[in-house]
Each structure stands twice: as structure tokens, then as C-alpha cells.
Amino acid sequence: MKLRRVLRLGVPYRVGLATALLFQLIETGAALVIPWVAGQLAGGLLNRTDFGIAPVVLGLIGLIALRTALRIAGGITILTIAERMLADLRTRLYEHFQSLPVRYFHTRRPGDQMAVLTRDVDNIAGYLTGDMVAVLPTVLTLVGALVLMLRLDPALAWPLALAVPVFVLVAKLAYRSVRGLSRDQRGTYGAAISLAEENLAILPAIKTFSQEAREAARYAGLVHRLKGLSIRLGCMHVATGPSLRFIAAAAVITVLWLSSVRVQSGDLPVGELVSLLLYAGLLTEPVSGLASLWGRTETVRGALERFEAVLDEPAEDLTSGLRPETITGEIRFDTVSFAHAGRKGTLDAVSLTVPAGRVLALTGENGAGKSTLVDMILRFNDPDSGRVLLDGTDIQELNLAALRGLIGVVPQQTLLFDGTVRDNIVFGRNDVTEDSLMGAARLARADQFIRELPDGLDTMIGSRGVRLSGGQRQRIALARALVKDPPILILDEPTAMFDPEGEAAFVNSARDALAGRTVILITHRPASLALADQTVRLAEGRIVQV
Numbered sequence: 001m002k003l004r005r006v007l008r009l010g011v012p013y014r015v016g017l018a019t020a021l022l023f024q025l026i027e028t029g030a031a032l033v034i035p036w037v038a039g040q041l042a043g044g045l046l047n048r049t050d051f052g053i054a055p056v057v058l059g060l061i062g063l064i065a066l067r068t069a070l071r072i073a074g075g076i077t078i079l080t081i082a083e084r085m086l087a088d089l090r091t092r093l094y095e096h097f098q099s100l101p102v103r104y105f106h107t108r109r110p111g112d113q114m115a116v117l118t119r120d121v122d123n124i125a126g127y128l129t130g131d132m133v134a135v136l137p138t139v140l141t142l143v144g145a146l147v148l149m150l151r152l153d154p155a156l157a158w159p160l161a162l163a164v165p166v167f168v169l170v171a172k173l174a175y176r177s178v179r180g181l182s183r184d185q186r187g188t189y190g191a192a193i194s195l196a197e198e199n200l201a202i203l204p205a206i207k208t209f210s211q212e213a214r215e216a217a218r219y220a221g222l223v224h225r226l227k228g229l230s231i232r233l234g235c236m237h238v239a240t241g242p243s244l245r246f247i248a249a250a251a252v253i254t255v256l257w258l259s260s261v262r263v264q265s266g267d268l269p270v271g272e273l274v275s276l277l278l279y280a281g282l283l284t285e286p287v288s289g290l291a292s293l294w295g296r297t298e299t300v301r302g303a304l305e306r307f308e309a310v311l312d313e314p315a316e317d318l319t320s321g322l323r324p325e326t327i328t329g330e331i332r333f334d335t336v337s338f339a340h341a342g343r344k345g346t347l348d349a350v351s352l353t354v355p356a357g358r359v360l361a362l363t364g365e366n367g368a369g370k371s372t373l374v375d376m377i378l379r380f381n382d383p384d385s386g387r388v389l390l391d392g393t394d395i396q397e398l399n400l401a402a403l404r405g406l407i408g409v410v411p412q413q414t415l416l417f418d419g420t421v422r423d424n425i426v427f428g429r430n431d432v433t434e435d436s437l438m439g440a441a442r443l444a445r446a447d448q449f450i451r452e453l454p455d456g457l458d459t460m461i462g463s464r465g466v467r468l469s470g471g472q473r474q475r476i477a478l479a480r481a482l483v484k485d486p487p488i489l490i491l492d493e494p495t496a497m498f499d500p501e502g503e504a505a506f507v508n509s510a511r512d513a514l515a516g517r518t519v520i521l522i523t524h525r526p527a528s529l530a531l532a533d534q535t536v537r538l539a540e541g542r543i544v545q546v
């Protein structure tokens, strides 16, 4: 894991992190002074020396109070930064997900993307604010306590020197397999989320085909595997901490034994023995802290790799490129060839012109490549060779957001979200009047059923529009495209779910709605074909005039 990459993520929070570090460093200082003061106190008491006990006791309480206050202040600072960082990382990652080309998601499991957004980001923020900030104070406590112990009694050098390599060896052995295990655990977690998400979306199919038991078993299999991996990882962490603390305790007892011999022989004052014991006790915390840091580094390494891998994916460029002022709307495919990744060619030197303001109907067998062809106008895919031109300009030279702004789409699968009918038609535009909204709904033959809904335009339609019929969903999608009033319309089987009367009514009213726009209409339905000025057929990757 590249330390620079991890630290870079902390840069925006440097002031807060530095404050937390400062609190921890002062706390470390206080922690290192306390045993010395306690030793002085004990020595004074045991030797019945006549010294002002009250100021020492008060000083000691003051130091402990300072330590407590710093812990609380540091804890709150860290907690606040961690939550801020979590929110910022999530927002950044989500924005980046949205900026990636649609094809990125065709080859990846959604659950894995969700896991980066949730679990991985949690791990990274926790590590940066918790573990990384604690490194310096932990090391300082460790080194400080050791140095002060050796100053008090140099004879302790050898048991301490022996304990260090034993500690390193145990930690290394214990955490050897953490990286592999946590990678497996995270992969299984992603698979379980993906499966649950997908199955809940296709639940009606699971019920219809009575596949509940099989799917539940598949999910249970993943969850049990996840459980097994989590238990193994958890056991490793749980067992390593106490084991390392045992090594520290053994060293402490050896110190006690060695030092008590020296106290009896008069070589070591009793007060210093007390300080030594308290320093030894102080050692156990950083020892186990460093050990768990080791383990968490292995876990975070994978999370950071996945996080960076998403951010390294090139985003779509929405800022550069030409922004056409006005367009007539001629679309030309110029010897366009394209193959989906890992598939044989779908489009083979397709040349086709859709004149401005005309309706072109595109037909062809299932899988012929019709959607693939029209998706190129939106630049969901770019041609492997050839060009797509709008008013004679290669669309790759156009500003992507401006290009998409010119196009209204009714995709084959309607993409509605959990909101009201109105929200779904307007879809974020703030220049839509009630009149244009209802006008678009009328053209899409959606006005009547919307009026009959319990709350009309304000009726909630459920996730992906589940509370509507297929045809109603399609009409909403059509109204959404029409309300945008775009010069170019791509209608991918827009009436596939319409009843014949609805389709006939749509065809009648659509003539006006489509007038003046460049329209590519993918359809197999004869009634809808009547809307077209020209019909072409896609077969074996090539255009055949009809």
C-alpha cells in the first residue's frame, strides 16, 4: 500500500487531523509523566520522607484529568472528521460512478460497487482517522516508556530486547493470511449484496417458477461463507491482541522479578520500582495497538485498491467539445462498425442517413443491433470504426452534455424511479409548466390514466414504477421524452406495451408531436410503422432498405 496515496486522502482534513494528533501527543506526554510522578509519590510514602504530599497528589489527579479531557476532545475531533470524511468520500465516489460510461456497469456486479461505496469507504475513513492518527502517539508512548524504563534501570534492557522480536514474529504469523482472507470476505460480501438486490428485483419471476428455496439456498450459501470468513478473521484479531498482551505481561513480570531482586539488594529505590511497573503497564496498550494496526492495514489495503480502481476509471468528458447553437437534426452513420466486448461484430460498416425533421423506422430481428446502433447517438458506445455525424459534425467533437440535451429517448426498458408521476415526467427540469407537462402527457396518451390515479400527478409510483402497468410505465417514459421538447427523438419500441386502441390514438396524435423533429423509431408494429417517412431493416449488421 502506497503511504502517499493514503495520506493524500487525509489532506482536506489536515487541520482537524493535526488537532487530533496534537491532543494525542499531549496525552502521550501526560501518560509518560504520570508513572514518574506516581513513583515519586510511592517512594516518598514508603520511605516516609517528609515532603508535601498534597501538591503531588493533586498534580497526579490533575495529570489524569488532563489525560481524560484530551481523550474526550481527541475522540470527538476524530469522530467528527471520520464522519465528514466518510460523507465526502461517499459523495465523491458516487459522483464518479455517475460520471462513468454506461458500459462500465455492464461488466461489473452492482453489489461490488455498493460494497465499495459502503464497507470499503467505511474501512478507509476509519483507518485514516483512527489508526493513522494514532501511529505517532502510539510509537512515542512505546519508545518513551522503553527509554524511561531503561533510564530508571538499565538492567531491564535484555528482557525488553527479547520481547520485541517475539512480538514482531507473533504479529507477523497471525496477520500473514489476513490480506487474502479479507479479500475473500469482501468479494463474498459483494456477491451476497448483488444476489439479494437482483433477486428482490426479479421476485415475481422467482415466485412464478417456485424458485424460492433454490434462491434462498444460494443466498444462504454466500452468507454462510461470509460468516465463516468473518469468524476466521475475527478470531485472528481476537486471539492476536491477548497473545501480544501476554508477551507484554510476561516481560512485565520478568521486569518485576529482576527489579525486585535489585530492590532487595538496595540497588533500586522502591519508588523507581513503582514507576517501572507503571511504565511497563503503559507499554501493553501501544503493543496491542500496533498489532491491530498491522491487521487493519492488510484489510484496508484491499479497500483502498478497490476505491482507487473506481476513481482511476476515466469519467465521461462533459465539459469540452463543441456546443452547437442550433441544429437542423440530420443524423448520419458513416460506415459504422462495432462489436460489444467479447462478442462478434454487431454492426458491420453501417451507413445510414436520417434526414433532419423526418421519421425513420428501424426494424430487424431481435438481437440485430438496433438498440446498439441508436445508443451510439447518445455515445453510450463509440464506433470501433466509422463515424456518427450530426449536421455533418462527428458527434465525438460535440460536447457530450449538449449532445444528450438535444435528444429525447424512450428506451426499451422504461427507467422510472420511486417518486410521483410528476417527478418522473419532469425529471429534474425546472422550466416545465403545468400546461407543457399535461400536453406531453396527452401526446403520450397518459393523461387519462394519470387523472384516474388516486393522487393524479402526485401519485407515488413505487420503485421502478412497480405500482403502474407496463403500458402506463411506457406512457410516462414517452411523456418524459416529449416534455423535454428535443429536436431529436429516439423511440425504442415506444408502443410495444400499448393496447391497439392506445397505439392507434398515439399514432394519430404523434404525427403532430413528431413533426419537425428527427425521429428514429424502432418498432415491429405495423401501426407504428405508419408514422415513418422511411423504413430500413437491420440484418446481419447491415442496413437493408425496405
Ligand SMILES: Nc1ncnc2c1ncn2[C@@H]1O[C@H](COP(=O)(O)OP(=O)(O)OP(=O)(O)O)[C@@H](O)[C@H]1O
Binding pocket: 106, 340, 341, 343, 346, 364, 365, 366, 367, 368, 369, 370, 371, 372, 373, 412
Ligand atoms: N452490453 C452488452 N454486452 C455484450 N453484448 C451485448 C450487449 N448489449 C447487447 N449485446 C448483444 O448485441 C447484439 C445486439 O443487441 P441489441 O440490443 O442492439 O439488439 P436489438 O436489435 O435492439 O434487439 P431487440 O429487438 O431484441 O431489442 C445482441 O446479440 C446482444 O446479445
